[in-house]
Amino acid sequence: MQWNDHSRLTGQHAFLGASKYHWLNYDAQRLADAYMNFQAKEKGTRLHAFAAECITLRQKLPKSKKTLNAYVNDAIGFRMDPEMVLYYSENCFGTADAIAFNDNLLRIHDLKTGAVPAHMEQLFIYAALFCMEYHINPKDIQFETRIYQNDDIWIENPTCEDIDPIIEKIREFDKVIADLKLGAVAVA
Template sequence: MNWNDHSRLQGQHAFLGASKYHWINYDAARIAESFVNYQAKERGTRLHAYAAESIALGQKLPRSKKTLNSYVNDAIGFCMTPEVVLYYSENCYGTADTIHFANNFLRIHDLKTGLVPAHMEQLFIYDALFCLEYGVKPRDIQIENRIYQNDDIWIVNPTCEDIDPIISKIIEFNKIITELKLGATA
């Protein structure tokens, strides 16, 4: 058999592909909703990349209350670094949208482009990962977390009472997962 050449699609997945087969049970309204959500996710990915590049280049956007503009301009103003991986183990790590640490002050900002309300716990996990990776005790620093979404900024200053329990869970759950992985390979 001479197969048609589709090498340009290698490693990609079609929206109506076999690996995400649930669409065969959708009606027209559900497939339209699913595709609109998919497009929003793709747009969010592109906006994050655009924001990271703007921040890395120090290129401010026009002053505005718009989510993206506020996020980029604040990150540049606070000398933040975009897209920093915070790593505890192969089982627990994440990428902070922007982060800065100086003079015992940790600042982490997150850009949310979707309509689903954000949860500050995500940033608390980044705080915990930072503390674990860099050997910093939450009680010894000040923290400011910001979520930028829907042309608004949500600011929280967590304390060690917020972050220490997350650190404990990361350590405990990482140990459990590591032991389970070792048992699976034995």
């Protein structure tokens, strides 16, 4: 058999692909809704890449309360680094949209481009991962976390009482997963 050459599609997935077979059960409206959601996610990915490039180049956007502009300009103003991976183990790591650690203050900012309400717990996990990776006791530093979404900024200042339990849960659950990978079946 001489197969047609589709090498340009290697690693890609079609929206109506076999691995996402649930569309077989959709009506036209459900398909349209799913496709629009897919398009929004793709736009969000591109906006994150654009924002990271602006921050890296220290290229501010016009001053505005618009989500993207405020996020980029604040990250530049606070001398933050974009898209930083925070790593504890193969089982637990994540990428902070923008992060800086100066004068014992850890800043973590997150850009949300979708309509689904954001949750600050995500940023608290990043804070815990930072403390674990860089061996910093949460009691010894201050935190500021920000979510930029829907032309608004949500700011919180978690404390060690917020971060310590997350660190403990990460350690506990990482061990459970490691044991499961080794074939251990006992989970308390």
